[in-house]
Amino acid sequence: MARKKELSNNERAQYFLKVLVERYIRDGEPVGSRTLAKDSGLDLSPATIRNVMSDLEDMGLVESPHTSAGRVPTISGYRMFVDSLVTLKPPGKGEMAALQRQFAGEGDPKALAESASQLLSGFTHMAGVVMVPGRSHIMFRQIEFLPLSGNRVLTILVTKDGEVHNRIIEPKKHYTASELEQAANLLNQYYAGASLEEMHKRLVKEMEEARDSMNQIMARALEMAETVIDSSDEQDDFIMAGQTNLMDFDELAQMDRLRKLFDSFTEKQRLLHLLDGSLQAQGMQVFIGEESGYQPLDHCSLITSPYEVDDQLAGVLGVIGPTRMAYDRVIPIVDVTAKLLGAALKQQ
Amino acid sequence: MARKKELSNNERAQYFLKVLVERYIRDGEPVGSRTLAKDSGLDLSPATIRNVMSDLEDMGLVESPHTSAGRVPTISGYRMFVDSLVTLKPPGKGEMAALQRQFAGEGDPKALAESASQLLSGFTHMAGVVMVPGRSHIMFRQIEFLPLSGNRVLTILVTKDGEVHNRIIEPKKHYTASELEQAANLLNQYYAGASLEEMHKRLVKEMEEARDSMNQIMARALEMAETVIDSSDEQDDFIMAGQTNLMDFDELAQMDRLRKLFDSFTEKQRLLHLLDGSLQAQGMQVFIGEESGYQPLDHCSLITSPYEVDDQLAGVLGVIGPTRMAYDRVIPIVDVTAKLLGAALKQQ
């Protein structure tokens, strides 16, 4: 079965691609045949390499910026690299220790997310991002209504993880303090332990179902709860750190690119959508350059991993950096951080 | 009294400085004697102008980037310009209308601040910033305690402007729901209409004073309130918009500068301190270049104005842009925005 050579032609080409990408990621300069010959470790002359390179170019995996430069990986080149060639380098002991330490203290989920974001950016020297998902996955614990002036009512929603959300609503009718209290009590009893998503569904259903049969108080309670939950603008959000790290990369050092990128960070919408997509697809994901389909990220890669609390999807975190990044180091860091964040959130 | 000439030597020099600064702000290129001769409108030859320029240079008001370039204003030059030379250009009708319209809708103070920030950045094409001050000036309206699991109690603090702040505290003793309710009632009655700052002072004093004479409930109420108010980390904060506008200015287009600047936006501390300073000094303030004493702002100017609600200082807002900015247009915009924001907040 084995031929004379240890490597089939195709395997050899793959190997060269790997070496080329690694080298390019290191120095950021087009890799020529001579360099590659040395780096590969194989005993082949530059001329041979040139033939292989030519093949790789035909396959669309590498390209040369101009006639007489070396080759650089294309998007597909990177893709193949991360999919099947890269040798992952697990974080060193020191890094792991620092990570653990960082997560040890905090309890508050928001603070934890912030920590995670900062860690990601710190270790990778790129931008870290942690998505904290909106209401869909939040567990209900308690609701209270406080009368304000006029008809206005302050509603306070406490979730299981200790977060507090509040919103002022203004129903048409006036409710007395004791009516409000009764309503709150009813709701607290009735929906204990449900998720907001679930609660919403049940609310709609039950309002429909029992429209006339139920008592006044309950009807009102349901109505107000629905107002709160529905109008609840607890949208998904993310926390970024280290955006300015991106300014140090030559690839992004052009103002127009940089500006689009930073604008996309404040706009949030599209980026959230991307992250949300990564939430569905389980496991790590890597978007390379234009793959994301989001123009401001054209020269960037986005590496994401969902994080779980009690085997339940809780959110996504990741790293944004230039396409030319140290995937072998960064991917494991994202992976580990996701696991640690999940664990830290569990300890609640 | 009048001499032969309409202008004294010094007045003439000032006038030339004004024209020079205006011209430099327009084109961003060093202004030479010939240009200045034309621009000034006075019928003087370039040679004469050169003499005046030489004087201005001796006074440290202008400088030339190299031997054979025109002159550019120094920091002191700008200073003199904004202090006593600039002719302010009030916002046009269109702008005023747009401003008014923007503020008409919203009621929520946070949203208003955000609007203001965006307006500032939009009209000036620079970065807008609105400082929302911390607890010191916030008026108390209502406090509530909600029992959570264990000893933990969720405290909700509603302020007069409708903002809601919450915090979970964990007293040593356990309190029943009705105890908490009583405590809240007491506090609400007793401190109605005080500012948080004031409330804090009174709390400390009254706890001291009446340590043994007062009843149990009151003592507990005071204690808990103090915990909330004191540990309240409602620090000053600011809301920025249009940071990326700054990327378009050549003066800031160097990565190291830009990075320092943007880092200072996320770090917030020092910038808050600056803004806080402007709160004290009443009236508009202009920090030009290094004047702020904050290195990241070295090549920027900061124009601030406090805004007032009911003749009461409420916060500061302003604009950050390159030293070379259209002061004549920007200063009035900041001024007007401050007034409008104050008015909009009042309507509550």
Added chain:
DNA sequence: CTTTAGCACTCGTCAATATCGAGTGCCAAA
């Protein structure tokens, strides 16, 4: 005393030009 013209001089900008070296593609020989 002030203003102005004239002139030599300084420098940055820009375009043209030459040089260097890395790297390629291809061909013919091993």
Added chain:
DNA sequence: TTTGGCACTCGATATTGACGAGTGCTAAAG
């Protein structure tokens, strides 16, 4: 299939010269 050789391409870098804007100074004019 691999390799050495060779002509060729092209970016990067430095050199040069022309140009022009602007200055400072001096001496003459008002």
